[in-house]
Amino acid sequence: MTKRCKVAVLGATGLVGQRFLQLLESHPWFETSTVTASEGSAGKRYRDAVNWLLETPLPEGAGERVVRRTRPEEVDADFVFSALDSSVAGPIEEEFARSGVPVVSNASAHRMDEDVPLLLADVNPEHVALLPAQQQRREFSTGFLVTNPNCSTVGLVTALKPLDDAFGVEAVSVVTMQAASGAGYPGVSSMELLGNVIPFIAKEEEKLQSEPRKILGRVAKATIEPARIVLTAQVNRVPVVDGHLESVSVKLRRKASVAELEQALSEYVSGPQRAGLPSAPERPVIVRAERDRPQPRLDRMAAGGMAVVVGLIRPCQILDFRFTLLVHNTIRGAAGAALLNAEWLVKKGLLGPRDEISPAQAGNEATLVS
Numbered sequence: 001m002t003k004r005c006k007v008a009v010l011g012a013t014g015l016v017g018q019r020f021l022q023l024l025e026s027h028p029w030f031e032t033s034t035v036t037a038s039e040g041s042a043g044k045r046y047r048d049a050v051n052w053l054l055e056t057p058l059p060e061g062a063g064e065r066v067v068r069r070t071r072p073e074e075v076d077a078d079f080v081f082s083a084l085d086s087s088v089a090g091p092i093e094e095e096f097a098r099s100g101v102p103v104v105s106n107a108s109a110h111r112m113d114e115d116v117p118l119l120l121a122d123v124n125p126e127h128v129a130l131l132p133a134q135q136q137r138r139e140f141s142t143g144f145l146v147t148n149p150n151c152s153t154v155g156l157v158t159a160l161k162p163l164d165d166a167f168g169v170e171a172v173s174v175v176t177m178q179a180a181s182g183a184g185y186p187g188v189s190s191m192e193l194l195g196n197v198i199p200f201i202a203k204e205e206e207k208l209q210s211e212p213r214k215i216l217g218r219v220a221k222a223t224i225e226p227a228r229i230v231l232t233a234q235v236n237r238v239p240v241v242d243g244h245l246e247s248v249s250v251k252l253r254r255k256a257s258v259a260e261l262e263q264a265l266s267e268y269v270s271g272p273q274r275a276g277l278p279s280a281p282e283r284p285v286i287v288r289a290e291r292d293r294p295q296p297r298l299d300r301m302a303a304g305g306m307a308v309v310v311g312l313i314r315p316c317q318i319l320d321f322r323f324t325l326l327v328h329n330t331i332r333g334a335a336g337a338a339l340l341n342a343e344w345l346v347k348k349g350l351l352g353p354r355d356e357i358s359p360a361q362a363g364n365e366a367t368l369v370s
């Protein structure tokens with residue numbers, strides 16, 4: 001690329017949208033050109049439309065931007081990041097892609113569509129090979145849809161991938177303790193959550209039980225052959241601001257020791273690390289040796305919030321091993337993952353300034369990805 005990409009953030013006033021603006025403020029390849037939200041926010045200055053809840057100040061210049069309606073004709077961008085509410089994201093994202101604008105989305109609407117990559121660039125980078133067939137099937141010209149997983153799934157599969165590569169993963173049981181910010185803004189009310197744990201999050205167990213099979217699956221022609229892994233999930237909303245903690249038990253296909261698990265996890269690297277992408281953590285997984293880590297308050301910002309922290313790796317009396325992991329749900333689990341996905345798409349020639357990329361180039365590159 002000879003210049004930075006102009007990007008729009010759809011749903012910029014929400015919690016994930018705010019993370020996007022924060023992470024994009026100093027991004028070397030991308031610059032925010034447009035922010036959008038619902039009709040209720042459109043037309044307002046961003047500082048008046050948003051309840052800014054992040055620990056850093058509003059990015060310079062962002063407060064004075066006028067929030068646009070979430071319509072393709074209102075957006076001036078080479079591609080868009082979608083942080084739209086999942087209940088409205090599906091048709092809006094499709095409309096953007098159809099209008100020629102690539103969509104890199106956080107929302108669940110298209111995650112399980114068979115022609116849409118459910119991408120974590122340092123877990124299944126080869127899944128971008130679905131894009132030429134998607135463009136053909138949906139008759140998109142230059143647009144396409146790429147999604148990233150549910151925030152809890154991101155933590156889980158980032159830890160499962162090195163284990164699957166080294167030993168084969170056969171079965172997984174996971175219990176999550178999910179932060180309040182995972183419910184968006186305003187999310188769960190303080191009267192419901194303070195001093196409490198809520199053992200239900202709508203559709204979350206289903207996502208944790210299905211998304212990993214697609215992500216760890218293999219590209220087979222123009223679709224994904226799901227991984228043969230059995231998963232069971234139980235989820236809880238806990239009074240923590242950011243950072244999802246997950247207690248995981250795994251059954252492996254080959255015998256292994258605790259030391260071998262630790263080594264596989266802590267040494268894992270993938271395409272984005274080798275390519276030195278700006279948002280890639282040096283190691284996707286950090287293994288902690290202390291008997292009481294990871295913890296949300298202490299570990300969620302590991303590698304700027306982009307690393308998954310794993311600890312307490314030990315034998316399990318029912319499956320083979322168990323461990324605890326932590327993922328920052330709005331960084332690694334959402335906006336940061338989407339940024340890394342977009343960087344990988346740039347690296348593969350699939351995204352870039354509009355006048356520097358063609359659909360034919362995109363198709364050729366996608367088939368070359370390994």
Ligand code: NAP
Pocket residue numbers: 010011012013014015016017036037038039040041042070082083084085086087088089106107108149150151181182183184185186329330333334
């Ligand atoms: P959120 O705080 O509720 O924000 C939702 C955003 O969507 C707001 O900007 C809202 O704008 C906008 N919106 C709502 N209805 C709209 C409409 N009809 N047209 C256009 N814009 C509309 O949610 P969030 O937590 O940021 O999550 C955003 C997406 O990421 C969701 O799909 C969520 O499932 C997914 N996700 C979230 C997390 C997390 O940890 N929070 C992690 C992974 C993925 P207004 O302010 O104008 O209403």
